[in-house]
Amino acid sequence: MSLSGTILALIRHGQTEWNRQGRLQGSSDVPLNDIGRRQVRASARALATQDWSAVVTSPLIRARQSAAIIAGELSMGTPAVFAGLRERTYGEAEGLTREDAARRWTAGDYPGQEDLTDLGKRGIAALDAVAHHHPGTAIVVVTHGALIRAVLTGLHSEPVPRIANGAVSTVELTAGAWRVHSVNVAHRAGGGPVALSASSTE
DSSP states (O other), X not given: OOOSSEEEEEEEXXXXXXXXXXXXXXXXXXXXXXXXXXXXXXXXXXXXXXXXXXXXXXXXXXXXXXXXXXXXXXXXXXOEEOGGGOOOOBGGGTTSBHHHHHHHOTTSOOTTBOOHHHHHHHHHXXXXXXXXXXXXXXXXXXXXXXXXXXXXXXXXXXXXXXXXXXXXXXXXXXXXXXXXXXXXXXXXXTSOEEEOOTTOXX
16 A cells, blocks of 8 residues: 555454344443454455554454454554543443333433543544554554544544444544545455445444
8 A cells, every 4th residue: 555644444343242232332341253253354354455564452352352363364463452442431321232222211311421522532532642653654453333433423524334343444644634545344254345335234
């Protein structure tokens, strides 16, 4: 890839059992399931066609496991952890399905939930920190769906779909400004990339 700035590939971790069940995870530490591991390997193999300088990750186990798989596929060292890449906290709704949470709190105002605007600001600050540590390089960033979507919503002029497990979005920092290159590109094992539309679900 041709670099004019710092490129970040933002990857949502692979599927967990809570993802499969439609439960809100947030800060809960839930590991990958077998499907999630396969999703991440497919994304890693697609990334292997380009040159990357490092892999970094959220501190939550589903992201760290995903990052370790990607780093292994790319023959890279242990991923560095950036605390700011952690997922949005959903407060009292964590562990509930989206349907159960919606019945309890019809306005979606879960007690203890992190504000979306604050999430977007935290996400951008985390990407700024990654770019500061790796200027002028290409970095794989393993993080979470709500954080990626909040960041892209703040940077992108078009609607941003729900981010799929294992999907890749790319952004670039050039002359102090972030620019979005791609959004929510999923890679299927044995197949090519699939760009997911704004109507796609997890």
